[in-house]
Amino acid sequence: MSTDKTTLELFSWSYGEVKERDATIYIGLLAYAGEFHGNVSAVHKWDNQDCAAGEVNDPDMCSACKDSATGSWTTVVAGALTKVPGMLNILSRGGLGREMTDSPKTKFMSVLTGLIQPIMLASSMESYSENCNKNLPDHLGDYSLTFSYGVGFYAVAIALAIDLFCVAVHIITPCPAGSDLDVEKLQESSKGSEPAGVSIVFDVV
Numbered sequence: 001m002s003t004d005k006t007t008l009e010l011f012s013w014s015y016g017e018v019k020e021r022d023a024t025i026y027i028g029l030l031a032y033a034g035e036f037h038g039n040v041s042a043v044h045k046w047d048n049q050d051c052a053a054g055e056v057n058d059p060d061m062c063s064a065c066k067d068s069a070t071g072s073w074t075t076v077v078a079g080a081l082t083k084v085p086g087m088l089n090i091l092s093r094g095g096l097g098r099e100m101t102d103s104p105k106t107k108f109m110s111v112l113t114g115l116i117q118p119i120m121l122a123s124s125m126e127s128y129s130e131n132c133n134k135n136l137p138d139h140l141g142d143y144s145l146t147f148s149y150g151v152g153f154y155a156v157a158i159a160l161a162i163d164l165f166c167v168a169v170h171i172i173t174p175c176p177a178g179s180d181l182d183v184e185k186l187q188e189s190s191k192g193s194e195p196a197g198v199s200i201v202f203d204v205v
Contacts, residue, residue, distance in 0.1 A: 011028070012151070013128060013152045013153045014132065015147065029069045029072050046066045046069055046070050068128050078120060086163075125160070133147060
């Protein structure tokens with residue numbers, strides 16, 4: 001998701017190889033670049049690419065890939081932000097003192113918020129796959145061009161799998177016994193017990 005040459009090369013979402021020319025094309029969510037004989041050319045940002053300006057052989061393919069890539073970037077970032085409440089829910093349900101913080105309501109919200117990110121990630125992956133990776137050209141001039149999914153795409157797939165695993169753990173993890181009791185009643189009970197404790201102390205004295 002970067003426009004840096006090295007980062008784009010290592011974590012591209014797709015890469016195409018022209019073995020006869022020792023050339024590789026790297027495509028990311030924000031930019032794309034080409035590597036010829038081991039040297040990465042200038043990085044081209046999607047925002048600066050005018051697909052309808054006649055600079056590309058297939059404007060429709062270019063537009064579809066551009067829209068899908070930039071849209072996927074927005075979705076992935078938004079999905080990453082949902083990890084914050086997700087992590088808080090994990091701490092509430094699995095941390096020390098979970099008897100005081102875990103409850104059926106917490107479990108329900110943990111499952112609900114836990115499903116948001118994988119849904120968003122799956123949506124971005126599906127959009128990129130259908131509108132970009134599968135529509136990329138299969139030749140560069142007279143040479144065959146073979147595209148494959150890059151590390152960036154598979155990294156998001158792994159993140160999606162981890163999120164689904166966390167959701168499954170939330171579902172099978174039972175709430176502590178008595179966690180569905182009314183907190184207000186517990187507070188009233190604790191308040192009501194204080195005078196008795198104080199009277200006992202004074203009686204002893």
